[in-house]
Amino acid sequence: AQSVTQLGSHVSVSEGALVLLRCNYSSSVPPYLFWYVQYPNQGLQLLLKYTTGATLVKGINGFEAEFKKSETSFHLTKPSAHMSDAAEYFCAVTDPTDSWGKLQFGAGTQVVVTP
Amino acid sequence: NAGVTQTPKFQVLKTGQSMTLQCAQDMNHEYMSWYRQDPGMGLRLIHYSVGAGITDQGEVPNGYNVSRSTTEDFPLRLLSAAPSQTSVYFCASSYQGYEQYFGPGTRLTVT
Numbered sequence: 571a572q573s574v575t576q577l578g579s580h581v582s583v584s585e586g587a588l589v590l591l592r593c594n595y596s597s598s599v600p601p602y603l604f605w606y607v608q609y610p611n612q613g614l615q616l617l618l619k620y621t622t623g624a625t626l627v628k629g630i631n632g633f634e635a636e637f638k639k640s641e642t643s644f645h646l647t648k649p650s651a652h653m654s655d656a657a658e659y660f661c662a663v664t665d666p667t668d669s670w671g672k673l674q675f676g677a678g679t680q681v682v683v684t685p
Numbered sequence: 686n687a688g689v690t691q692t693p694k695f696q697v698l699k700t701g702q703s704m705t706l707q708c709a710q711d712m713n714h715e716y717m718s719w720y721r722q723d724p725g726m727g728l729r730l731i732h733y734s735v736g737a738g739i740t741d742q743g744e745v746p747n748g749y750n751v752s753r754s755t756t757e758d759f760p761l762r763l764l765s766a767a768p769s770q771t772s773v774y775f776c777a778s779s780y781q782g783y784e785q786y787f788g789p790g791t792r793l794t795v796t
Contacts, residue, residue, distance in 0.1 A: 612790075615787070672718075672730060675727035677727045
């Protein structure tokens with residue numbers, strides 16, 4: 571069975587400051603990992619994903635995440651927060667042996683950006 | 686392409702009523718799924734389908750039915766609504782199951 575833990579349900583960052591959202595997973599096999607973003611009253615949008623290969627993954631809107639197998643982590647970062655980054659962020663995992671890639675989501679982290 | 690569309694956007698039901706949430710996609714995706722989103726719990730998989738005529742249960746299937754008669758449509762039926770089904774419902778689709786595209790959601794309140 572797989573599970574995802576996102577540390578911190580709410581994060582407040584200043585505009586221009588580093589954004590760091592933490593995600594740890596539990597899985598019997600190395601999973602595929604995803605970060606999704608949800609803007610208010612909208613559906614989820616894929617930010618980035620890790621499947622195989624390079625462990626540092628770059629996504630849209632200046633976000634990146636690094637897969638660290640030894641730490642079972644996939645933390646999301648952005649060097650400089652923008653007001654438009656205010657949203658809820660979800661980490662998700664899937665078992666690579668599941669051909670249909672059913673996703674297991676974390677509980678989400680709400681990001682507030684202050685001027 | 687319209688992507689993934691959901692109707693209605695908002696719905697209020699009384700306990701015991703039934704209704705169908707509609708989901709359609711125009712990307713010819715084989716995989717479609719329904720999630721519910723509740724505060725502090727992320728998204729949980731209700732049912733999914735890997736093609737027309739093929740459906741299976743997810744993590745929280747009780748109280749919900751699905752069918753898939755065409756590639757494009759994947760409706761979710763609430764047979765007898767309960768207050769515990771108050772939630773935001775998202776439909777998603779994908780070609781190979783990994784990069785899922787989400788609809789805008791249906792906000793359901795059961796009183």
